[in-house]
Amino acid sequence: MLNLDHHPSGRHFLQIPGPSPVPDRILRALSLPTIDHRGPEFATIGLKVIDGLKQVFRTRHPVAIYPASGTGAWEAALVNVLNPGDAVLMAETGHFATLWQKMALRLGLAPDFVSLPGTCTTTGLPLAWRHGVPTELIADRLRADSSHRIRAVCVVHNETSTGATSDIAAVRRAIDDARHPALLMVDSISGLACAEYRHDDWGVDVTVSGSQKGLMLPPGISFNALSPKALEASKTAKLPKAYWAWDEIVEMNKTGYWPYTPNTNLLYGLHEALDMLLGQGLDTVLARHRRWAAGVRGAVRAWGLPVQCADPAVQSPVLTGVITPVGVDADALRRLIHERFDLSLGTGLGKIKGRMFRIGHLGDCNDLTLMATLSGVEMGLKLAGVKLAGSGVAAAMDFFAAPATQEATPQPMAATA
Numbered sequence: 001m002l003n004l005d006h007h008p009s010g011r012h013f014l015q016i017p018g019p020s021p022v023p024d025r026i027l028r029a030l031s032l033p034t035i036d037h038r039g040p041e042f043a044t045i046g047l048k049v050i051d052g053l054k055q056v057f058r059t060r061h062p063v064a065i066y067p068a069s070g071t072g073a074w075e076a077a078l079v080n081v082l083n084p085g086d087a088v089l090m091a092e093t094g095h096f097a098t099l100w101q102k103m104a105l106r107l108g109l110a111p112d113f114v115s116l117p118g119t120c121t122t123t124g125l126p127l128a129w130r131h132g133v134p135t136e137l138i139a140d141r142l143r144a145d146s147s148h149r150i151r152a153v154c155v156v157h158n159e160t161s162t163g164a165t166s167d168i169a170a171v172r173r174a175i176d177d178a179r180h181p182a183l184l185m186v187d188s189i190s191g192l193a194c195a196e197y198r199h200d201d202w203g204v205d206v207t208v209s210g211s212q213k214g215l216m217l218p219p220g221i222s223f224n225a226l227s228p229k230a231l232e233a234s235k236t237a238k239l240p241k242a243y244w245a246w247d248e249i250v251e252m253n254k255t256g257y258w259p260y261t262p263n264t265n266l267l268y269g270l271h272e273a274l275d276m277l278l279g280q281g282l283d284t285v286l287a288r289h290r291r292w293a294a295g296v297r298g299a300v301r302a303w304g305l306p307v308q309c310a311d312p313a314v315q316s317p318v319l320t321g322v323i324t325p326v327g328v329d330a331d332a333l334r335r336l337i338h339e340r341f342d343l344s345l346g347t348g349l350g351k352i353k354g355r356m357f358r359i360g361h362l363g364d365c366n367d368l369t370l371m372a373t374l375s376g377v378e379m380g381l382k383l384a385g386v387k388l389a390g391s392g393v394a395a396a397m398d399f400f401a402a403p404a405t406q407e408a409t410p411q412p413m414a415a416t417a
């Protein structure tokens with residue numbers, strides 16, 4: 001049997017911003033016997049998970065489920081609605097926005113990658129990687145595009161590499177104010193079921209998401225939530241597609257089946273996850289993420305370290321990026337914390353590699369998981385010789401000991417950029 005237990009006792013702390021820890025209830029569901037995906041019991045499960053997913057995306061329209069990681073669902077979104085050479089407007093918010101833009105290039109699209117210019121004076125890091133989508137720049141581009149060459153605006157809702165969310169309703173308003181017909185496509189791979197998200201109300205045409213974050217499942221299934229406008233565009237779009245094509249999936253999903261062999265056991269897990277999330281109420285789930293995030297950010301503030309996302313209004317409820325002082329290699333710090341305390345933290349990606357680490361506070365967490373996580377980080381910082389302004393653990397204990405009914409309002413952070 002595979003042995004992943006390198007530590008003598010206790011449970012590993014998986015505090016990366018996805019994959020997030022899988023609850024025992026879901027692990028048990030995953031281990032049920034695989035059944036006939038064309039048999040009668042399967043349709044009951046298929047219809048239930050599609051209906052539950054629609055509630056999580058807050059949509060009345062079809063949601064396609066793929067046996068693929070989030071990257072597959074990114075590709076599905078692009079190839080279903082676009083034509084070779086189409087102009088797409090994308091925004092540099094971090095590593096994942098950059099990867100989606102690279103995929104667009106590989107597919108023969110023509111992305112215009114708008115980016116907040118400049119670097120942060122205090123940290124030397126790119127400003128674009130410390131903020132959400134620059135809506136004004138998007139609005140400028142759309143207003144200037146009088147011939148409507150831009151076919152889609154593609155943005156990341158929760159940039160997992162930085163911990164910045166983006167105001168998707170504001171991007172929609174920018175498109176509408178410019179009276180532009182572009183489709184709005186959003187990556188909410190790490191936002192769904194952790195951060196407020198409204199596919200229909202925000203007028204999103206395609207939302208891309210994945211299983212291994214707020215849905216508390218292992219990686220391996222991913223989603224495209226659609227709009228009627230996206231479905232219409234898919235009828236004439238010319239980029240090659242077969243496996244990813246929505247038409248057959250949406251048609252067969254009406255009866256609870258798929259045109260290919262679906263990921264049966266992950267769908268059992270999804271069934272369980274939806275039962276847990278919708279049973280508790282999505283608003284309750286989102287509120288506890290906001291509270292955890294406020295507690296973790298309070299700890300970072302007490303240490304005197306900068307939060308990667310410099311704009312308090314869009315700091316993520318899903319994860320917190322922490323910038324290490326110049327000269328402290330964030331990856332060496334992560335290694336030390338992993339070796340000493342069996343705690344996994346997220347690495348810095350792309351342009352901010354080595355300069356920051358990420359604390360995931362999503363999915364199957366609770367106040368004590370986060371207290372243990374913050375203890376591991378604080379001990380690691382001290383072992384690495386980082387001079388701290390104060391104890392983040394003490395600040396977080398005070399925060400989490402406050403009456404549980406009180407909805408956390410994050411204290412505004414001094415913007416450092």
Ligand SMILES: Cc1ncc(COP(=O)(O)O)c(C=O)c1O
Pocket residue numbers: 018069070071072096156158159160161187188189190210219
């Ligand atoms: C925001 C975002 N987009 C896309 C991806 C890529 O998804 P995957 O690694 O499941 O293919 C990730 C993965 O973490 C992500 O966080």
